[in-house]
Amino acid sequence: MKVQYARPFVSTLPGNDDHRYRSGAWKPQDTEYDAWDLEVDGEIPEGLDGVYLRNTENPLMPSIGRYHPFDGDGMLHAIAFSNGEAVYRNRFVRTSGLLAEQDAGEALWAGLAEPPHRTVADYGWGARTMMKDSSSTDVVVHRGKALSSFYQCGDLYRLDPVTLEPDGVETWGGAFPAAGVSAHTKVDPRTGELLFFNYSTEAPFMHYGVVDRHGELVHYTPIPLPGPRLPHDMAFTENFAILNDFPLFWDPGALEAGYYAPRFHRDMASRFAVIPRRGGAEDIRWFEGDPTFVLHWINAHEDGDEIVLDGFFEDDPAPDPEPGDSLEDLMFRYLDMHRMKPRAHRWRFNLQTGTTTEERLSDTTMEFGMINPTRAGVANRYSFNALPCHGWFGFEGLIKHDLKTGSEETVRLESGVFNSETVMAPRPGATAEDDGWLITFTSDLRTDESHCVIWDASDPTSGEVARIRLPERISSGTHATWAGADELTAG
Numbered sequence: 001m002k003v004q005y006a007r008p009f010v011s012t013l014p015g016n017d018d019h020r021y022r023s024g025a026w027k028p029q030d031t032e033y034d035a036w037d038l039e040v041d042g043e044i045p046e047g048l049d050g051v052y053l054r055n056t057e058n059p060l061m062p063s064i065g066r067y068h069p070f071d072g073d074g075m076l077h078a079i080a081f082s083n084g085e086a087v088y089r090n091r092f093v094r095t096s097g098l099l100a101e102q103d104a105g106e107a108l109w110a111g112l113a114e115p116p117h118r119t120v121a122d123y124g125w126g127a128r129t130m131m132k133d134s135s136s137t138d139v140v141v142h143r144g145k146a147l148s149s150f151y152q153c154g155d156l157y158r159l160d161p162v163t164l165e166p167d168g169v170e171t172w173g174g175a176f177p178a179a180g181v182s183a184h185t186k187v188d189p190r191t192g193e194l195l196f197f198n199y200s201t202e203a204p205f206m207h208y209g210v211v212d213r214h215g216e217l218v219h220y221t222p223i224p225l226p227g228p229r230l231p232h233d234m235a236f237t238e239n240f241a242i243l244n245d246f247p248l249f250w251d252p253g254a255l256e257a258g259y260y261a262p263r264f265h266r267d268m269a270s271r272f273a274v275i276p277r278r279g280g281a282e283d284i285r286w287f288e289g290d291p292t293f294v295l296h297w298i299n300a301h302e303d304g305d306e307i308v309l310d311g312f313f314e315d316d317p318a319p320d321p322e323p324g325d326s327l328e329d330l331m332f333r334y335l336d337m338h339r340m341k342p343r344a345h346r347w348r349f350n351l352q353t354g355t356t357t358e359e360r361l362s363d364t365t366m367e368f369g370m371i372n373p374t375r376a377g378v379a380n381r382y383s384f385n386a387l388p389c390h391g392w393f394g395f396e397g398l399i400k401h402d403l404k405t406g407s408e409e410t411v412r413l414e415s416g417v418f419n420s421e422t423v424m425a426p427r428p429g430a431t432a433e434d435d436g437w438l439i440t441f442t443s444d445l446r447t448d449e450s451h452c453v454i455w456d457a458s459d460p461t462s463g464e465v466a467r468i469r470l471p472e473r474i475s476s477g478t479h480a481t482w483a484g485a486d487e488l489t490a491g
Helices: 096-104 252-256 327-335
Strands: 002-006 032-036 040-042 050-057 074-082 085-092 138-142 145-149 157-159 166-169 194-199 206-211 217-222 240-245 248-250 262-264 270-276 285-289 297-303 306-314 342-350 356-360 367-370 382-388 395-402 408-412 417-419 423-426 436-444 449-456 464-469 480-484
Touching: 050 138, 050 423, 050 436, 074 145, 074 436, 138 480, 206 240, 240 297, 240 306, 248 252, 270 342, 285 342, 285 356, 297 367, 297 382, 306 367, 382 408, 382 423, 395 436, 423 480, 436 480
Parallel strands: none
Antiparallel strands: 002 032, 032 085, 040 464, 050 074, 050 480, 074 085, 138 145, 145 157, 157 166, 194 206, 206 217, 240 270, 248 262, 270 285, 297 306, 306 342, 342 356, 367 382, 382 395, 395 408, 395 417, 417 436, 423 436, 436 449, 449 464
């Protein structure tokens, strides 16, 4: 392995840090690497051509008050493949908030688990709200640029998807919304459009927008809601976008007092807004379903008069405290997926009758579903989902779920090894939906190493195709994406 590295950022975290989300699998890094001639067990497939990108919460400063893992500064990891070779890089996302705290030498913003009035920074300095925009949640590639995004609403930071060189913030010709953009933007591989939404505490509480393949904001419309909500993800089909109004949202009384405390309203229905992709508020068709919260969708498509939507229905979005729970246990119970019980689920919205039908697709606890990216917005057969850890936010394997037959193939990692969100990279020219590779980063606490691991997507239980050692054990994180060679030049 050949490595170049730099250490441009200063970490003031304690050396003996024992916070559960700043140690172990969540131990942060402060070094940026360029690494090539990587050590490979197995063989990198010749047809694998593109880049796997993953975002990570990676704090550099002790927190103001209680630390939540989603407060950490964004760090992108990229491994680019071409001609059977791989090059790895990682870079901090140079957000305004990170640079301001580096200049100050201390944390300036209250985090997700603290009231906003504890923020030291002036309002709007390095963030669109009183929470720092750390751009540490998701990453997509649009018009040849990687765009990192934030758990709540913020800017989209642009980077070269292979070198990770920063390229400022997305502006869309000066039309970027004042309310920012939420974590999960969607890129349609057929039209080249980027779809997004945002939300706020002021009416109409949500907006939806479309950016065309030339980088112009061509559509932006309000989605009226009854009050402030906490939508996290969206879905789309060839002709529609699907947004949501779930009964898990900030408690109105606490919000009025300046505190952001979520509450699940078990007697309220889930609501789904089906809107033409260039439609306005007057075109929305609202559908109701069983009360739940969905953190992430799998995919959506059109089937005659129906919109088919797949996602992870949480059986218990607000788990009750358990005997002996500490303050941290109470705060982090929303990160334990085995307590919230997300299950693969299907909703059908009939555009003629206005009715909703639902069915459970699996009884297995799983989340963070990925698909063959060429199937986004159209019917798909397979999803590749994360197998959650018990008791904390992390992944210990993956599940290939056949949505047609219901069969599941599980790859469970060895004890002490944890994986990232696993992407599917289709083989160039493939006709079968699962013809390609599954790619993830792993963190091995036993050996203090990280690897990029590749499986055959058609048969992941047959064993690893290749295992590539990275220069340092990397922290756990949230979302990832795959961009093929053609997408890297799309801009």
